[in-house]
Amino acid sequence: MLKKTTYFCVFVFLFLLSNYGLCQERKVKIITVVETTKNSTGRSKMIEVTSIRNSEDFTTTRTEGKDTKQKDINRSDAKVDNLQETKLLNIVNAGGVQYRNVASNDAIVASRVAELLTEGWELKSVVSSMENKSTSFQMTRYIFIQ
Numbered sequence: 001m002l003k004k005t006t007y008f009c010v011f012v013f014l015f016l017l018s019n020y021g022l023c024q025e026r027k028v029k030i031i032t033v034v035e036t037t038k039n040s041t042g043r044s045k046m047i048e049v050t051s052i053r054n055s056e057d058f059t060t061t062r063t064e065g066k067d068t069k070q071k072d073i074n075r076s077d078a079k080v081d082n083l084q085e086t087k088l089l090n091i092v093n094a095g096g097v098q099y100r101n102v103a104s105n106d107a108i109v110a111s112r113v114a115e116l117l118t119e120g121w122e123l124k125s126v127v128s129s130m131e132n133k134s135t136s137f138q139m140t141r142y143i144f145i146q
Helices: 002-018 099-118
Strands: 028-036 045-049 083-087 122-129 137-145
Touching: 028 099, 045 099, 099 122, 099 137
Parallel strands: none
Antiparallel strands: 028 045, 028 137, 045 083, 122 137
């Protein structure tokens, strides 16, 4: 009987240990890179939020298609005050594409990605939007999980 109990306890321990990762809370970090692409005023940056927002605080449920409580939510409450901004170089100017600036931006972004990987973050996805002539910028989001 003692042998069966020991085997059972070992089995339960191994089962719980193997599922430990499934029970942990996952963290998500998003790094957004905005690069101006047309004779802009030097607004290219890498942005990383350092404060937390709960999406439920800004979410309402619509009823009957038209009834919404979104007017009860103040947009200024959604804005974060704490973020990291890393200056990047514009990739296009009056002379055309500035390949040196592209390489410089890549080096800066790669440095931050490497730091996050070293800290135990896993790069899960990269989402990029293409240039739009009316807005003249390109945005790329790097989504990490831990």
